[in-house]
Amino acid sequence: MGKLFGLIGHPVGHSMSPSMHNDAFRLLNQEHHYHAFDVSEKDLEAAVTGIRALEISGFNVTIPHKVEVIKYLDEVDAEAKLIGAVNTVVNVSGRLIGYNTDGEGYLQSLLKTTGDQLHNMKVLVIGAGGAARAVYTVLSRYSVSELHIANRTKEKARHLATECNQRRIEGTVWSLEEAEEQLDLFDLIINTTSVGMSPRVAELPIQLDKLKADAVVSDLIYNPLKTKLLQEAEAKGATIINGVGMFVEQGALAFEKWTGTAPDRKHMEKVVLQQLGGL
Template sequence: MNINSTTKIIGLLGHPVKHSFSPNIHNYLFEKYSQDNIYCCFDVEEEKIKEGIEGIKSLGIKGCNVTIPHKVNIITYLDNIDNKARLIGAVNTIKNENGILNGYNTDGLGFVKSILDKGYDLKNKKIMIIGAGGACRSIAIELASIDVSSIDIRNRSINKANEIVDIIKNNFNTKILCSPKSIDEKDLNNIDILINTTPIGMESDLSPVDEKLTPSKNILVCDIVYKPHNTALIKWAKKNGLEVIHGIDMLINQALHAFYIWTGINPSKDDEEHIKDLYNKTIEK
C-alpha cells in the first residue's frame, strides 16, 4: 500500500476497538482495488462522540464505520440519514461527501446474508434476539422485512426493547414482543433461531444464555461477537449439538456493503473467501 499526500482516511469509531478485524478487511480491499485510502481505528468514549464527529469533518476523513456503543446516539450529529437507517434508528456506516456526513446501516443486510449463505430459509421462522442496541435494531428490522414469523427480544432495559417493538409493529406484519426475563429451556424449544447482539463474550468467558440449559430442539445459534471466534455462547451451542453461525460472517458481509458505499465497487465472492482466510490466520496465532 502506497501511503502519500493524497491518501484519505476511513476509520472505525467505537469503544473499545482494539479487537477490531475491520482494518484487515478494508486495507486489503483498498489495496486490491487501487483505492488511495487507509483504514484506522479510533477509540472514542461515549461522552466524546460529538467531538469525534466534528473531527471527521475538520480532518476530511472520507468515512467511518460505527460500532458499540455509538450506533444509536451518533445519529444526532449526522447531516443526512438513509431511509433504512432512519427506520432502524442506528447507523454503522458514515460517508463524508464534501463535508456532509451521510449515515447508513449495513448490519441487518450483513447478518441476513450470513444466514442465507449457509443455506437457511428465514421465511416463517421464530427468532429470539438477545440485546436491544443498534445491532438488534438493524437485524430485527431486516428480519421483519423478509417475513419471519415472530421476533422475541430479551433485554434488561425493557424501554429500549419497546422502541424496537413499536418500530416493527408500525411498519411490518411480523409478530414482535419483548421481555426482561432470562431465557429458559421452554423458550429455546419454542424458537428456530437464537441471536446474541450484545457484547457479552467479547472480552470474557461469559455467555448470555445459562450454559446449564439443554434444548431438545435443534435451533440455529448466532453470535455477532467475532473475537473470540468461539464465544462462550458458540461453545455452549456446539456442546449441545446445535448449528452455529459465527460473528465473522456478519462482519465480513456488512463490511463489503460499507466498502461499496464508500467506493461504488462491489467486492467479489473471491474477496469474501480471501478475507475469511485472513481471519482464520489471525485466530490460529
Template sequence: MSENPDYTESLVGVFGHPVAENPTCVMQQAAFDHLGLRWRYLTIEVLPGNLEAAMQGLRAMGMQGINLTIPYKVEVLRYLDDISPDARIMGAVNTVRREGDRLIGENTDGKGFIRSLREDANYAIDGRQIIVMGAGGAARAMTVELALAGAARILICNRSPARGEELVRLLNAETPAEAFFIPADEPLTIPKGTDVVINATSIGLYPDVTGIPPVNMASITDAHLVCDVIPNPPNTRFLQEAAARGARTLDGLGMLVYQGAIAFELWTGYPAPVDVMKAALEREFGV
C-alpha cells in the same frame, strides 16, 4: 520520480472511545491492499465531547466516510445530512458515507447478519419465528433488518425488561413483523414453532469465553438454527453446546466480516473481497 506524482489517499476509519482494540482496520486495509486501492483505514480515538469537531474534521479533510462504534452510534445522527430508512428506525448509525458534500448515515450491522445468514448458512428468513436474547445495539440492528426482510414473528428476551419491551414496541410500530417480549426471570425455554435462536448479548466475548446466555439448552433441537453475535472467539460455548444438541450453528465472525464488506462497498463502489477480509480477521483472532 514519476511525472505527476499523487501521494494522496482516500481516507476512511472509525471513531470510538475506547477504540484501540477495534480490529476493523485489519480487514478493511487487507481489502484495499488486495484490490490495489489507494485507500487507508484509520483507527481514531475521539474523546467524549469531541464528536462534533471530529465530524467537521472529516468533512474538512474530505474523508470518504467513517465507522462509528461505542459510544457514538446514536450521537452521530445530529451531524449527518441524511439517514437511510433502516438506520432511522434503529436510531443508530455505524457507517457514514459521502455523497458529494453530503454525509449519509447507514447501519450495516443487521444487514451483515442477514448476508451471513444467506451466504454462510444458505438460510431464507421469510415467514420464520426468531427468538433473540438481548435488546442492545446489536439486537436492535439485527431485529429491525430481520423484520424488514420478512421474518414473521420476533421474540425478544432481555435481562432488563424496560429495554426489551421498548425494542418490541419499536418493531411492532415500525416493521411488518409481530414482536413479543419474554421476561428473562428463568433460563429461556425455546418456544414451539421457533426456527432461529440468536445470542445478541455480550455474553461469551473474549476474555469471558466460558460465559453462556441463560438458555435451557435441553430445549434446543436439530430443528433450530442457532446464531451468536460474538465474533471472538467465533466458536462460543453457546454454539458448541447447541451443536452438541444437533442444531445448525452460525457464528458472529461472518456478521462482522459482512457488515464490514457492506461498508467497503458503500464507500468504494467495488464488490468487497470477502474471503480476504475474513482471512485477515481470522489471523488477527488466532482462529
C-alpha cells in the same frame, strides 16, 4: 492520490477493521487508506468537524458513538433512523450521510446458512440493545415466520418490538426465564448481547436445556470464535453461527458505499480469522 477512510470509537486499539479494509484496498489496487481514530465521548463533535475539514471520504462508527453521532450528520437513511444508530458514514461533496450496515450485514451472513428457509423460521432475538435493534429490524423486513424477543427487562424489549417490527410479524416479548422454558418453540436463536464475550467466556446469555436439536443458534460475538453458548448448542446437535460473518458483511457493505466497488469477502474473512487465531 488515494482517499482516507477511518473508524471512530473508544477504544479502537483492538479493532480489526484497519487490517480488513487496507487489505481489501490492496487487492483492488486502490491507493486508499483506512485508519482507526480513538475518539472520546467529549471529543465526538470536534472529531466530526475535523473529518469535514480534512475531507475524509468516509468512516465507520463504533461504540460508544453509534447513536450520538447522528446529531452531527447532515442526513441519515431510513433504516438507520429506524434502528436509531449509524455505523457507516459517507462524505458526499461535504455532506455527511449516515447508514447502518449492521442489520443487512447480519442478514447476508445468516442467509449463507439458512437460505430461503429463513422465511419459515420462528426466531428468538436475545437482547434489546443497538445490535438487537439492527437484527430485529432486518428480520422484520425480511418477513420471518415469527419474531420473538427476550431480555432481562421486558419493557425495553417491548419498546424495541413496537418501533422495529415493520411488517408486524407475529411475536411475543419474553423475560429470559420465560424464553428458556419455551426454547423448543424456536428454530433460530440469536444472541445480540455481549454475554460470553472475551474475557467473560464462561457466561451464557440463556440456558439451552430445552433447545431443539435441529435449531440454528447464532451469536454475534466473534471473540472467542466459539462462545460457550455455541459450544453447548453444538453439543446438542444444533447448527451454530459465530459473529465473524456479520462483521465481514457489514464491513464489505460499508466498503461498497465508500468506493462503489465490491471487496473480496472471502479474503476479508481470512484476514479477520488470522487475527483471531482461527486459521
